[in-house]
Amino acid sequence: MHDFGLSIWGDDNFVIKDGKVALNYANNPSLLELTDKVREKGYKGPLLLRFPHLIKKQLFNLFGAFDETIKEFNYQGKFYAVFPLKVNQYPNFIHSLMKASSGYGYGLEAGSKAELIIAMSETPLGAPITVNGFKDMEMIALCFIAAKMGHNITVTIEGLGELETIIEVNEQFNKSSHIPVAPRIGMRIRLHSSGIGIWAKSGGYGSKFGLTATELLEAYELLKEYRLLDQLSMIHFHIGSQMNEIAPLKKALREAGNIYADLKNRGAASLSAINIGGGLAVEYSQHSGAQERNYSLKEFANDVVYLMQEVAKSKGIAEPDIFTESGRFIAASHSVLIAPVLELFSQEYHEKALRPKESNPPLVQELFDLYRLINRTNAREYLHDALDHMESILTLFDLGYVDLEDRSNTEILVNLIIKKAIELLKNDDADELHRLQNRIQEKYLVNFSAFQSLPDFWGLAQNFPVMPLDRLDTKPTLPASIWDITCDSDGEIGFNPKLPLHLHDIDVEEEEYFLAFFLAGAYQEVLGMKHNLFTHPTEVVIDFDAKGNPQLNNLIAAQNLIDILDDLDYDTNTMGNSLKLKLEDSVLIKEEEKRELLGKLYLYLSENSYLKTIQAIKETNK
Numbered sequence: 001m002h003d004f005g006l007s008i009w010g011d012d013n014f015v016i017k018d019g020k021v022a023l024n025y026a027n028n029p030s031l032l033e034l035t036d037k038v039r040e041k042g043y044k045g046p047l048l049l050r051f052p053h054l055i056k057k058q059l060f061n062l063f064g065a066f067d068e069t070i071k072e073f074n075y076q077g078k079f080y081a082v083f084p085l086k087v088n089q090y091p092n093f094i095h096s097l098m099k100a101s102s103g104y105g106y107g108l109e110a111g112s113k114a115e116l117i118i119a120m121s122e123t124p125l126g127a128p129i130t131v132n133g134f135k136d137m138e139m140i141a142l143c144f145i146a147a148k149m150g151h152n153i154t155v156t157i158e159g160l161g162e163l164e165t166i167i168e169v170n171e172q173f174n175k176s177s178h179i180p181v182a183p184r185i186g187m188r189i190r191l192h193s194s195g196i197g198i199w200a201k202s203g204g205y206g207s208k209f210g211l212t213a214t215e216l217l218e219a220y221e222l223l224k225e226y227r228l229l230d231q232l233s234m235i236h237f238h239i240g241s242q243m244n245e246i247a248p249l250k251k252a253l254r255e256a257g258n259i260y261a262d263l264k265n266r267g268a269a270s271l272s273a274i275n276i277g278g279g280l281a282v283e284y285s286q287h288s289g290a291q292e293r294n295y296s297l298k299e300f301a302n303d304v305v306y307l308m309q310e311v312a313k314s315k316g317i318a319e320p321d322i323f324t325e326s327g328r329f330i331a332a333s334h335s336v337l338i339a340p341v342l343e344l345f346s347q348e349y350h351e352k353a354l355r356p357k358e359s360n361p362p363l364v365q366e367l368f369d370l371y372r373l374i375n376r377t378n379a380r381e382y383l384h385d386a387l388d389h390m391e392s393i394l395t396l397f398d399l400g401y402v403d404l405e406d407r408s409n410t411e412i413l414v415n416l417i418i419k420k421a422i423e424l425l426k427n428d429d430a431d432e433l434h435r436l437q438n439r440i441q442e443k444y445l446v447n448f449s450a451f452q453s454l455p456d457f458w459g460l461a462q463n464f465p466v467m468p469l470d471r472l473d474t475k476p477t478l479p480a481s482i483w484d485i486t487c488d489s490d491g492e493i494g495f496n497p498k499l500p501l502h503l504h505d506i507d508v509e510e511e512e513y514f515l516a517f518f519l520a521g522a523y524q525e526v527l528g529m530k531h532n533l534f535t536h537p538t539e540v541v542i543d544f545d546a547k548g549n550p551q552l553n554n555l556i557a558a559q560n561l562i563d564i565l566d567d568l569d570y571d572t573n574t575m576g577n578s579l580k581l582k583l584e585d586s587v588l589i590k591e592e593e594k595r596e597l598l599g600k601l602y603l604y605l606s607e608n609s610y611l612k613t614i615q616a617i618k619e620t621n622k
């Protein structure tokens with residue numbers, strides 16, 4: 001059985017059952033069964049399934065790991081966590097998250113005014129809100145309003161200018177109030193130990209964010225002068241996302257711990273928490289030997305608690321509370337993108353497509369013979385001959401000596417010979433064979449947009465695990481590359497011989513074949529772009545009833561064409577009128593046909609921009 005690396009990236013979230021990938025939860029519904037349920041309602045195109053039980057699992061793991069470690073170490077500080085909204089602000093996700101987290105005192109982190117409004121309305125009073133990123137007067141005023149509502153809100157200052165604004169806003173808000181109320185204040189530090197990987201800019205001296213040692217001291221003096229020192233409660237850092245190793249975090253923890261202790265000993269009596277930001281990584285790899293993370297959650301928790309305890313002991317201060325802002329770790333696994341395969345491009349390379357002539361040119365005839373006679377013993381030699389002949393025949397074509405039919409026969413035969421040779425030689429682990437897979441790779445045209453649904457594949461070459469929904473009891477044989485339906489050649493997940501993906505040989509006119517892309521729940525949705533005007537796919541939340549039966553909730557259909565254009569600020573009424581007039585005035589259409597065409601046009605405008613699969617077309621024609 002081929003598991004598409006499920007044991008590496010799957011985290012026991014899925015199982016393979018009867019050849020289908022199924023949830024390792026409740027009554028183990030297969031993803032295919034869930035997909036069919038949504039499609040029966042008439043939604044074709046790509047589909048985003050959200051699984052709140054997987055959000056709950058991640059929260060349970062995160063809080064569980066820290067609570068356990070805190071007990072083991074007899075650590076005196078508490079553990080808190082917030083979800084950084086920039087990772088996923090979609091309401092269907094956030095509502096599931098807040099529901100799943102009740103009981104944990106879990107809050108939200110905001111990095112902009114719009115996110116702050118989400119945090120203020122969705123976070124239960126008492127649970128923490130943290131506010132990072134660049135802030136103006138209005139944003140800081142919103143933090144004061146939140147504090148006056150009763151929210152436990154901490155505004156992290158990224159520079160001295162922000163602190164000056166806080167001082168000003170505090171005077172405005174608290175001048176005449178009988179109970180002065182202000183948000184808590186955090187200070188983001190600029191680490192000298194730098195961040196890692198592609199996100200290195202999030203940490204380190206070159207970072208866009210945080211206060212230097214000199215600025216920290218100045219901020220401390222300012223807080224004291226304006227009697228806000230009692231609000232200073234948190235030291236914050238964030239070394240970057242998807243930390244693939246633990247070493248940089250340890251360095252940052254020591255550095256931040258010493259800054260915390262220094263300020264505390266200097267007189268910052270209310271300082272009580274260290275916020276370690278996000279960065280906890282997710283394993284996206286489908287191939288052993290290519291793992292993206294060298295530590296476990298338990299190791300992560302152990303290091304954080306141990307190092308904070310060490311610093312506290314050596315500096316003689318109380319052990320600080322620990323805050324995390326892990327986003328990717330909480331959100332990535334909760335959604336699965338499911339997309340129908342529309343076409344296999346090189347399916348024409350079949351014997352039935354050959355056009356043998358009465359008399360083929362000698363080299364082409366030889367290819368026919370090689371194909372007929374190739375066997376285990378001669379495979380390598382015949383393969384080389386075939387590749388050599390192909391070069392010659394293509395040259396002959398350029399010179400006008402052979403025709404299009406000869407060239408077509410050549411392409412098919414060489415493709416078939418390579419496939420046969422690979423099959424015959426599959427037990428020899430030759431480099432050459434790996435390279436040849438490139439030449440016979442099958443291009444799968446898939447009904448989705450990589451730009452919309454997996455933008456980090458395009459922008460950062462991030463791999464996402466992919467597998468078909470069924471046929472998992474059959475060995476997939478075709479080296480596959482995946483093409484999305486945008487008109488952009490970057491919308492291709494190419495075949496990589498080092499991290500090979502094989503898919504099944506199927507006839508899409510006869511049978512449906514769906515691909516699932518996993519771990520798409522963090523960052524992808526909101527970074528997704530409307531290249532070619534393909535918008536967010538149809539989404540649905542999968543909850544379970546008491547008997548373990550799946551329920552499809554909060555379905556949101558992909559935008560229809562009119563809404564897409566309206567979003568771009570087209571005047572869709574004017575557009576509609578223009579289309580209608582053009583049809584009515586056209587001399588190319590018979591009068592009685594006009595009404596029917598207009599009806600069709602309106603129907604199409606009410607649908608989304610994704611393609612309908614061939615199956616869908618067959619069904620509507622029934």
Ligand SMILES: *Cc1c(COP(=O)(O)O)cnc(C)c1O
Pocket residue numbers: 084086087132238240241242277278279280325326327328329
């Ligand atoms: C982006 C960000 C996070 C989340 O990082 P993940 O790697 O998704 O856990 C946390 N804190 C801050 C300040 C961030 O900018």
